[in-house]
Amino acid sequence: MEEAKQKIENLRKEIENWNYQYYVLAQPVISDFEYDQKLKELEQWEAEYPEYYDPNSPSQRVGSDINKNFVQVEHTYPMLSLSNTYSEEEVTDFYNRVKKTLNEDFEIVCELKYDGASISLIYENGSLKRAVTRGDGLRGDDVTSNVRTIQSIPLRLQGNDYPNFFEIRGEILLPWAVFGRLNEERIAAGETPFANPRNAAAGTLKTQNPQIVAQRKLDSYLYALLGENLPYNSHYENMETARKWGFKVSNAVKKCTVLQEVFEFIAYWEVERKNLPIATDGIVLKINSLRQQANLGSTAKSPRWSIAYKFQAESAETKLISVDFQVGRTGTITPVANLEPVLLSGTIVKRASLHNEDIINKFDVHIGDLCYVEKGGEIIPKITGVNKEVRIHIGEKVRFVRYCPACGTQLVRPKGEAAHYCPNHSSCPPQIKGMIEHFVSRKAMNINAGEETIQLFYDEGLIKNVADLYEIRREDILRLERWKEKSANNFLVSLEASKKVSFDRVLYALGIRFVGETVTKRLVKAFPDIDRLMNATYEQLIAVDDIGEVIAQSVRDYFSTESNCELIRRLRSYGIQMATEEELLTEKTDILKGKTFVISGVFSEHSRDEYKDLIEKNGGKNTGSISAKTDFVLAGENMGPAKLEKAQKLGIKIINEREFLAMI
Numbered sequence: 107m108e109e110a111k112q113k114i115e116n117l118r119k120e121i122e123n124w125n126y127q128y129y130v131l132a133q134p135v136i137s138d139f140e141y142d143q144k145l146k147e148l149e150q151w152e153a154e155y156p157e158y159y160d161p162n163s164p165s166q167r168v169g170s171d172i173n174k175n176f177v178q179v180e181h182t183y184p185m186l187s188l189s190n191t192y193s194e195e196e197v198t199d200f201y202n203r204v205k206k207t208l209n210e211d212f213e214i215v216c217e218l219k220y221d222g223a224s225i226s227l228i229y230e231n232g233s234l235k236r237a238v239t240r241g242d243g244l245r246g247d248d249v250t251s252n253v254r255t256i257q258s259i260p261l262r263l264q265g266n267d268y269p270n271f272f273e274i275r276g277e278i279l280l281p282w283a284v285f286g287r288l289n290e291e292r293i294a295a296g297e298t299p300f301a302n303p304r305n306a307a308a309g310t311l312k313t314q315n316p317q318i319v320a321q322r323k324l325d326s327y328l329y330a331l332l333g334e335n336l337p338y339n340s341h342y343e344n345m346e347t348a349r350k351w352g353f354k355v356s357n358a359v360k361k362c363t364v365l366q367e368v369f370e371f372i373a374y375w376e377v378e379r380k381n382l383p384i385a386t387d388g389i390v391l392k393i394n395s396l397r398q399q400a401n402l403g404s405t406a407k408s409p410r411w412s413i414a415y416k417f418q419a420e421s422a423e424t425k426l427i428s429v430d431f432q433v434g435r436t437g438t439i440t441p442v443a444n445l446e447p448v449l450l451s452g453t454i455v456k457r458a459s460l461h462n463e464d465i466i467n468k469f470d471v472h473i474g475d476l477c478y479v480e481k482g483g484e485i486i487p488k489i490t491g492v493n494k495e496v497r498i499h500i501g502e503k504v505r506f507v508r509y510c511p512a513c514g515t516q517l518v519r520p521k522g523e524a525a526h527y528c529p530n531h532s533s534c535p536p537q538i539k540g541m542i543e544h545f546v547s548r549k550a551m552n553i554n555a556g557e558e559t560i561q562l563f564y565d566e567g568l569i570k571n572v573a574d575l576y577e578i579r580r581e582d583i584l585r586l587e588r589w590k591e592k593s594a595n596n597f598l599v600s601l602e603a604s605k606k607v608s609f610d611r612v613l614y615a616l617g618i619r620f621v622g623e624t625v626t627k628r629l630v631k632a633f634p635d636i637d638r639l640m641n642a643t644y645e646q647l648i649a650v651d652d653i654g655e656v657i658a659q660s661v662r663d664y665f666s667t668e669s670n671c672e673l674i675r676r677l678r679s680y681g682i683q684m685a686t687e688e689e690l691l692t693e694k695t696d697i698l699k700g701k702t703f704v705i706s707g708v709f710s711e712h713s714r715d716e717y718k719d720l721i722e723k724n725g726g727k728n729t730g731s732i733s734a735k736t737d738f739v740l741a742g743e744n745m746g747p748a749k750l751e752k753a754q755k756l757g758i759k760i761i762n763e764r765e766f767l768a769m770i
């Protein structure tokens with residue numbers, strides 16, 4: 107027993123150290139493979155000795171428990187905000203104010219201002235006790251189980267010189283790369299992309315399922331230590347010490363004594379920040395001495411010993427040429443501004459989002475206006491305003507369209523939403539093409555047909571919906587210009603292969619609004635075949651983890667539309683998977699009632715025992731030898747010749763495994 111405890115403890119320590127090297131120092135010391143092996147070993151030991159369970163074990167980072175509602179927790183010290191400055195003059199004013207109040211020498215620590223979600227972490231006896239969001243500054247949400255999944259946050263500390271009880275604050279960040287991928291997924295799923303990594307990080311922290319948090323690969327930087335028995339009387343030295351305990355503390359810090367050094371730091375990072383993997387929006391200046399901090403004090407909103415210097419958001423000014431209204435695959439109408447090309451953070455921008463009707467009206471946008479363009483979260487350019495001072499002659503006012511620019515249907519704007527939709531989902535051309543493109547995409551049915559092919563098939567009248575794809579014949583394609591035997595083959599083979607694509611991907615492929623990859627998985631788990639999903643009530647849907655009102659309603663709307671049900675009926679008739687594999691194998695029916703089977707030979711899709719099981723589950727009977735009472739012989743490879751002859755003589759139907767599976 108003691109030995110097991112020791113073993114588990116050693117493994118935990120070893121893995122914690124590797125985590126620190128990898129996630130905090132960014133200096134991996136072992137291969138991913140070795141790491142995974144060690145983690146597996148630890149998991150095995152822990153499974154065998156559950157009495158040594160520890161929520162802070164590195165094995166617990168994947169997250170498992172679902173916490174529907176966050177508990178509100180009061181902050182020991184209020185989480186204040188910082189007053190913002192935008193110019194060197196304002197920074198100079200701050201410096202002079204501090205100098206006047208303190209009337210002695212002081213040091214200023216310059217740090218980066220990380221643009222994520224702020225977090226307060228409580229450690230007791232070297233273990234993470236609680237993680238709380240900022241909330242309203244006085245009380246926040248307890249998001250401990252989500253924070254536990256963040257690899258750069260130590261669950262247990264290194265060394266032994268930390269106070270028994272302390273708080274450390276910092277920022278939870280979603281790296282740019284993860285942000286980009288996440289938004290691609292959301293766009294593919296017809297969901298609204300996150301505007302910037304800060305929203306994405308905050309949204310992720312509030313996700314009800316820690317497993318999703320774990321997948322998103324959040325990161326952290328810690329920047330403030332609070333408590334009674336801190337190691338030093340100064341901020342900079344305390345943070346250096348916290349780094350030794352295992353926290354990710356940025357190296358982008360500088361202790362300054364004169365203003366010139368502060369300005370140098372600002373000038374350097376104003377440029378260099380663009381090379382960082384995470385978002386920053388300014389510099390934070392802090393008086394280093396804790397005694398001097400206390401002397402300066404705080405207002406109700408922000409400390410007097412610290413300010414933020416905000417970077418200018420990169421913005422450009424350019425002329426609005428025209429506005430297009432684009433129709434997305436789920437019918438969302440996006441107003442897109444066509445602009446005179448302009449250089450913005452290193453790329454030429456010609457088009458930018460004009461958001462929605464309310465914003466167009468608020469900006470009072472006219473054709474020919476000089477507009478401000480910014481990169482939304484530095485990725486999707488957006489119009490952020492209009493320079494009205496330089497309007498020479500006013501062009502036509504931009505008005506949101508009332509009818510779908512593609513099909514002419516009157517648009518709808520659901521209550522409480524900012525977006526307009528074209529409700530003609532079944533015959534609006536860009537929606538149809540968008541739906542089909544989504545259906546064939548790699549993560550969905552993986553059919554070999556690009557945008558141009560879909561357009562061509564559509565224009566030629568071959569397809570009007572996704573089910574039509576399965577009606578396309580070789581001769582239909584070979585008639586088309588530039589289509590040869592080889593390309594036709596590629597398409598048809600991939601079409602055939604798509605019939606084996608698993609049910610969760612089929613469901614994703616249907617392109618139901620708000621049903622992306624993650625939601626699909628949740629739905630399939632709760633409703634493992636299409637009939638159950640189609641019959642699920644709104645209440646049954648919202649009872650599923652991570653399925654909220656909006657998603658539940660969208661699923662209901664989809665399945666209560668007759669054309670969608672017809673589509674599914676057709677897809678099913680072409681052999682598309684409409685249930686999970688497990689479901690097919692465990693479902694009980696009486697399809698084979700009264701039928702007697704003899705199994706013979708070797709099978710490839712399932713074992714003999716599995717086939718016996720399937721026969722019984724579906725109401726049939728297994729017998730060992732062929733007689734006049736046998737209805738079917740289920741024949742695999744190498745069926746004995748004597749049996750074959752007997753079956754043939756008695757006129758018994760011989761079927762292969764594919765035929766059998768089709769029967770059930």
Ligand code: IVH
Nearest residue numbers: 186187188217218219220224277329390409
């Ligand atoms: S110190 C009392 N340091 O900015 C001041 N904050 O506008 C405590 N932030 O809520 C904050 N980087 O979320 C500090 N290096 C940094 C920071 C930082 C980002 C955020 C933090 C805070 C907000 C204030």
